Amino acid sequence: MRMPIPRWRERLPRAGVLLVILFIVHVVLKIALFPRLANAPLVGDEASYLDGARALSNLVRDLSTFGPVNVSELQRSLVGSGWFMPGISILLTPLFVVDPDASLAMIRGYLGVVSSLLLILAVQSVRRVLGDLYAGVVLVSPGLVPMWLIFSYTAYGDLCAGLLILLFVTHLIEIIRQLRVGISPSWQQGVRLGLLATAALYLRSSTSVLIIGMFIVVGAAALLMLRGRERRRGVLHLIVAAVVLVAILLPWSVFASQTLGGRVVTTTSVPIVLANTFGERDRICFGECDPGSTIWFNPLRYSREVA
Incomplete structure (x- = not known):
């Protein structure tokens, strides 16, 4: 005997409609948060990622005009101390190719759009492979989590x-x-x-x-x-x-x-993290560490002097 479907379930919108509603809520929350974050100053590694993106955009211009390539800029701004992979810099390169002097608000807005597009792709993939329920879970968490939404505007x-x-x-x-x-x-x-x-x-x-x-x-x-x-x-x-x-x-x-x-x-940057977390403090620097430096650059200077 077939069980009757409860009326409250009949009144629910279809799964696809629910997913669209959840994504709209995601977008509304991001738009609501953007004014508070648009001009938030760069924190920590963000400056390095942006420098790398500017160096890559200059590379694109050099190659498009058949001019000399500034290898030293790429080594200095993209590779640097060897701490970061260039993924975010590559992701930001199109923005700096179009607008070399992009404002902080433009950069954060661009990153916010890219992260939401990636979320859509992830949700579509999850829905196709695992079904509507799991796709909805991804849209709710992380898609509606305030801290995740804030972090989606950062260059990490x-x-x-x-x-x-x-x-x-x-x-x-x-x-x-x-x-x-x-x-x-x-x-x-x-x-x-x-x-x-x-x-x-x-x-x-x-x-x-x-x-x-x-x-x-x-x-x-x-x-x-x-x-x-x-x-x-x-x-x-x-x-x-x-x-x-x-x-x-x-x-x-x-x-x-x-x-x-x-x-x-x-x-x-894992070796530096391990050195700061588990290393012997008296071996991070020769003698007293530079009081004007950070815990990240002290081991770097030490390793370069040892090398």
Whole structure:
């Protein structure tokens, strides 16, 4: 016997309409918060990311006019001390190509729009792979969380990297579902997987641990779940994903290595964080640390003097 549908459920709008309403609320909240954040001063690493974006926009202009490339500016402003991946700088480059003197309000507005567009892509991916309920969850949290909305206007890579990781994971779930029924991933899926992994890695180097782990998991799943020709195709297309990742990461690794004078895979501030957190205080500097410096630059100066 079929159970009758409660009237209150019949009155609810369709899932797609609810998702649209949630996204509209997200946009309204962001617009309401923007006046308070539009001219908020740059904090911490934001200045470095903006300097890198300006250097990249100058590179685009130099290449478009067939002029000499200012390599020293790229080394100084983009690589710097080797702490940051260039993802946010790349993301901001189109803005500075169009408007080299973009105001702080313009920069924060641009970042707010980009983060919302990434949220839409993430929600669409989650809805397609996991269904309406999980898509709604993503729109509510983080999409309606005030602190997340505020952070979406900042020039830090964490938030965008998180959304890209969500896209990466949902794509992996889709591939693993195929593997369970004996179907290997296509080469297009391999390329997409590599692009998502690289984009997240360019925004935050710390995502490398998760990305490598997920590649190992899906590779093992392909070997165990597929047979014969499908297994060979599956492994080959996962290798394509890895090749895409390495090919796009390689130019940055080579340039950073040449700039810093050592082998660099990804630029990161993790060693400095570990030194400040767990290191011996009397070894961070030679003698007394410079009182005018910060906990970040003291270990940097020490390491350069030791080198």
